[in-house]
Amino acid sequence: VEQRKQGDTTDPYSNDPKRHPALIPSSVKPFNAEPPVSLLMQDYLTPNNLFFVRNHLPVPDVNLEKFRLDIEGIGASGKKVLTLPALKTVFKKKTVTTSLQCAGNRRSDMVKIKPVKGLNWGTAAISTAEWSGASLDDVLKYCGIDLDKVDCDHVQFEGMDRGPDGTTYGASIPIEMARMLKNDIVVAYQMNGVDIPRDHGFPLRIIIPGVVGARQVKWLNKIVLSKDESSSHWQQRDYKGFNSSVDWHNVDFSKSEAIQFLPVQSAICEPVDGQALDDNEEVTVRGYAWSGGGRGIFRVDVSADGGKTWITADIQPSNQSQYKAWAWVFWEATVPLPQGSSGKVELVCKACDSQYNVQPESVEGIWNLRGCLSNAWHRISVSIPTE
Amino acid sequence: VEQRKQGDTTDPYSNDPKRHPALIPSSVKPFNAEPPVSLLMQDYLTPNNLFFVRNHLPVPDVNLEKFRLDIEGIGASGKKVLTLPALKTVFKKKTVTTSLQCAGNRRSDMVKIKPVKGLNWGTAAISTAEWSGASLDDVLKYCGIDLDKVDCDHVQFEGMDRGPDGTTYGASIPIEMARMLKNDIVVAYQMNGVDIPRDHGFPLRIIIPGVVGARQVKWLNKIVLSKDESSSHWQQRDYKGFNSSVDWHNVDFSKSEAIQFLPVQSAICEPVDGQALDDNEEVTVRGYAWSGGGRGIFRVDVSADGGKTWITADIQPSNQSQYKAWAWVFWEATVPLPQGSSGKVELVCKACDSQYNVQPESVEGIWNLRGCLSNAWHRISVSIPTE
Ligand SMILES: [Mo]
Ligand SMILES: [Mo]
Numbered sequence: 001v002e003q004r005k006q007g008d009t010t011d012p013y014s015n016d017p018k019r020h021p022a023l024i025p026s027s028v029k030p031f032n033a034e035p036p037v038s039l040l041m042q043d044y045l046t047p048n049n050l051f052f053v054r055n056h057l058p059v060p061d062v063n064l065e066k067f068r069l070d071i072e073g074i075g076a077s078g079k080k081v082l083t084l085p086a087l088k089t090v091f092k093k094k095t096v097t098t099s100l101q102c103a104g105n106r107r108s109d110m111v112k113i114k115p116v117k118g119l120n121w122g123t124a125a126i127s128t129a130e131w132s133g134a135s136l137d138d139v140l141k142y143c144g145i146d147l148d149k150v151d152c153d154h155v156q157f158e159g160m161d162r163g164p165d166g167t168t169y170g171a172s173i174p175i176e177m178a179r180m181l182k183n184d185i186v187v188a189y190q191m192n193g194v195d196i197p198r199d200h201g202f203p204l205r206i207i208i209p210g211v212v213g214a215r216q217v218k219w220l221n222k223i224v225l226s227k228d229e230s231s232s233h234w235q236q237r238d239y240k241g242f243n244s245s246v247d248w249h250n251v252d253f254s255k256s257e258a259i260q261f262l263p264v265q266s267a268i269c270e271p272v273d274g275q276a277l278d279d280n281e282e283v284t285v286r287g288y289a290w291s292g293g294g295r296g297i298f299r300v301d302v303s304a305d306g307g308k309t310w311i312t313a314d315i316q317p318s319n320q321s322q323y324k325a326w327a328w329v330f331w332e333a334t335v336p337l338p339q340g341s342s343g344k345v346e347l348v349c350k351a352c353d354s355q356y357n358v359q360p361e362s363v364e365g366i367w368n369l370r371g372c373l374s375n376a377w378h379r380i381s382v383s384i385p386t387e
Numbered sequence: 388v389e390q391r392k393q394g395d396t397t398d399p400y401s402n403d404p405k406r407h408p409a410l411i412p413s414s415v416k417p418f419n420a421e422p423p424v425s426l427l428m429q430d431y432l433t434p435n436n437l438f439f440v441r442n443h444l445p446v447p448d449v450n451l452e453k454f455r456l457d458i459e460g461i462g463a464s465g466k467k468v469l470t471l472p473a474l475k476t477v478f479k480k481k482t483v484t485t486s487l488q489c490a491g492n493r494r495s496d497m498v499k500i501k502p503v504k505g506l507n508w509g510t511a512a513i514s515t516a517e518w519s520g521a522s523l524d525d526v527l528k529y530c531g532i533d534l535d536k537v538d539c540d541h542v543q544f545e546g547m548d549r550g551p552d553g554t555t556y557g558a559s560i561p562i563e564m565a566r567m568l569k570n571d572i573v574v575a576y577q578m579n580g581v582d583i584p585r586d587h588g589f590p591l592r593i594i595i596p597g598v599v600g601a602r603q604v605k606w607l608n609k610i611v612l613s614k615d616e617s618s619s620h621w622q623q624r625d626y627k628g629f630n631s632s633v634d635w636h637n638v639d640f641s642k643s644e645a646i647q648f649l650p651v652q653s654a655i656c657e658p659v660d661g662q663a664l665d666d667n668e669e670v671t672v673r674g675y676a677w678s679g680g681g682r683g684i685f686r687v688d689v690s691a692d693g694g695k696t697w698i699t700a701d702i703q704p705s706n707q708s709q710y711k712a713w714a715w716v717f718w719e720a721t722v723p724l725p726q727g728s729s730g731k732v733e734l735v736c737k738a739c740d741s742q743y744n745v746q747p748e749s750v751e752g753i754w755n756l757r758g759c760l761s762n763a764w765h766r767i768s769v770s771i772p773t774e
Contacts, residue, residue: 174708174709174710176708176710176711177710180567180710241685241686241739241743243686243688243697243699244697245696245697245698246699255699256685256686257685257686257709257741259743260741261741261742261743262742262743263742263743263744263745264744291742292742292743293682293742295680295742298628298643298644299628299630299643299644301630307752309632310630310631310632311632312630312633312642321561321563322561322644323561323563323564323567324563350752352628353744354644354647354648355648355649355650355678355679355680355682355742355744356628356646356648356649356650356679356760357650357651357740357742357744358650358747358752358753359747360745360746360747360748361747361748361749361752362748365694365737365745365748365764366745373743377752
């Protein structure tokens with residue numbers, strides 16, 4: 001049972017849940033935090049209390065007696081309403097293992113080039129869990145809606161988290177994306193086998209594998225089939241990509257497409273940046289790799305000389321198809337250290353996904369004003385003993 | 388009607404078809420050629436006689452009276468046989484507009500860094516056509532095979548083109564890829580509304596949108612449902628990716644995955660490399676962009692200062708979904724020329740696909756021994772008038 005602090009009624013965040021002390025906050029109100037990189041790979045499925053937290057607003061305190069999921073819009077012929085017990089009993093339980101990544105993961109690497117607006121995430125704004133619930137396809141069918149035939153263009157999701165002006169968090173995905181993924185989109189009520197914790201969407205979160213975390217709406221209480229994208233701030237004026245010559249004086253958010261599937265990503269978790277190694281012959285490097293849209297990871301390369309020579313890492317089997325890979329892979333490589341180096345070594349990793357898309361070499365080429373999509377080759381610096 | 392040269396029986400290539408004189412060969416026997424980059428964008432659908440040609444072996448001269456398509460392997464309960472007239476009459480005609488790209492397109496950019504083994508393609512080993520035929524799904528259903536349920540791992544395709552030792556060209560795709568694409572994989576007998584020309588697979592070519600040209604087998608006469616990948620040279624020991632530290636002395640083809648979906652790509656077609664511009668204020672740059680696996684193009688950026696500043700190009704509407712985009716897009720940007728430059732200007736383009744995957748900045752980071760997957764930022768040099 002999660003403890004709840006008794007609320008200061010003037011502070012909308014006073015009723016937020018208690019968090020694991022190991023989480024490293026990038027902001028407190030709203031609460032945003034990532035696990036220490038040294039703990040990220042302890043388990044393939046991230047423990048719920050170490051799963052990165054990305055909240056845009058205060059955490060709702062949901063009254064289960066009153067809780068309803070509304071399904072409305074095109075094809076729904078009036079509003080349909082489902083209770084949580086109905087979701088748990090009427091539908092077959094569907095489980096997907098998927099990684100969620102914040103659009104801003106690794107933003108701290110982008111900030112080094114030029115300031116951006118956004119939380120200063122390290123490399124651990126990504127985590128993996130087993131999510132269970134009713135499949136979106138089943139829920140819509142129950143409401144008389146056939147995903148393959150319904151004449152709409154977007155599926156909108158609305159959360160119960162509200163800003164000071166009363167507007168709720170919201171997002172949407174294109175209908176064709178819902179069709180592509182339909183067997184794997186889950187109206188989830190469990191995370192790693194237990195009720196979803198409050199910070200992660202209790203009682204319901206929409207899980208859309210391969211898609212940016214921001215569209216996987218927490219505290220879900222409404223699904224709308226629509227001709228339009230979500231009109232929310234986060235869909236329209238945030239979480240979009242731009243080239244590096246666009247800055248706040250000349251940005252036009254209406255000219256860019258909402259981030260949905262995320263690009264190929266990888267990062268070194270061990271050793272950690274700045275670590276002093278006790279060997280000067282070789283180093284064992286470990287990390288994660290992931291790509292959005294179901295693309296698996298074909299290869300991870302590791303370098304101990306800044307990218308001049310590369311070793312292909314061993315990828316831990318994860319029993320996923322290469323074209324429907326929703327979860328990360330862990331990899332490891334033992335790399336000889338350059339001899340005669342002055343005590344500092346740069347370790348680099350880069351992944352190649354199952355579409356043979358690769359991570360870009362440098363941050364400069366992908367810098368953007370919001371610091372999203374930071375997936376350049378990951379570089380860390382370690383020191384090695386000198387005689 | 389295509390003219391056929393009367394054969395010198397000692398030369399297996401003597402019966403190859405006549406080609407358009409504008410095609411630029413990268414090899415003659417087998418014949419491989421691309422159109423001049425100045426003609427590539429004259430039409431959105433590449434005229435058949437200017438479509439790039441990638442032959443691995445002599446062009447078969449098919450006797451239509453004897454021609455049969457065999458379907459065999461798991462689920463086929465014995466060999467099924469279809470004639471060309473049956474393919475044209477039994478099944479509903481299905482048309483897809485898709486770009487085909489050679490795995491080696493833009494290899495000439497990779498060769499500049501370090502030699503590779505492969506044809507020296509420029510930027511035009513990519514073309515687009517409207518292909519019509521029977522859908523693979525319909526053909527298999529007719530043979531009693533349900534793609535979604537058949538217990539096999541790969542779909543193999545075999546061509547009628549044979550090497551000196553009698554082995555035929557062959558390739559395969561994973562069954563799950565066949566399932567993802569099934570409505571759009573076509574056993575094609577027409578290219579841009581006419582019989583497929585001999586150089587492009589007469590009478591049948593398998594069209595698998597979003598996948599490398601090498602798997603879209605020409606002169607198709609056999610489809611095999613199997614537990615195994617194609618055992619062909621081209622599937623097993625060619626058309627695979629490696630990091631830049633792998634060369635012929637240490638390569639192990641069994642350790643890499645066959646190229647299937649191609650990564651995001653773009654190139655400048657106008658002006659052409661080396662062109663002398665007659666304006667020194669601004670330049671209008673035009674090109675193509677494409678990504679494999681159905682990913683559309685979200686953005687193309689163009690720079691006239693080697694990548695320091697970028698203009699977002701206008702993309703010509705192509706009426707494709709952003710997640711099922713099989714064909715290229717054409718784009719255009721008018722870019723101010725840097726003032727005070729000494730007469731030489733570097734123009735650069737880069738594309739971002741609908742997964743927000745980007746082209747890598749430099750060729751060095753993606754160099755590989757076969758020179759495949761050459762999709763770094765495209766750079767050309769032009770000269771501008773000095774006073
Ligand atoms: Mo995010
Ligand atoms: Mo190719």
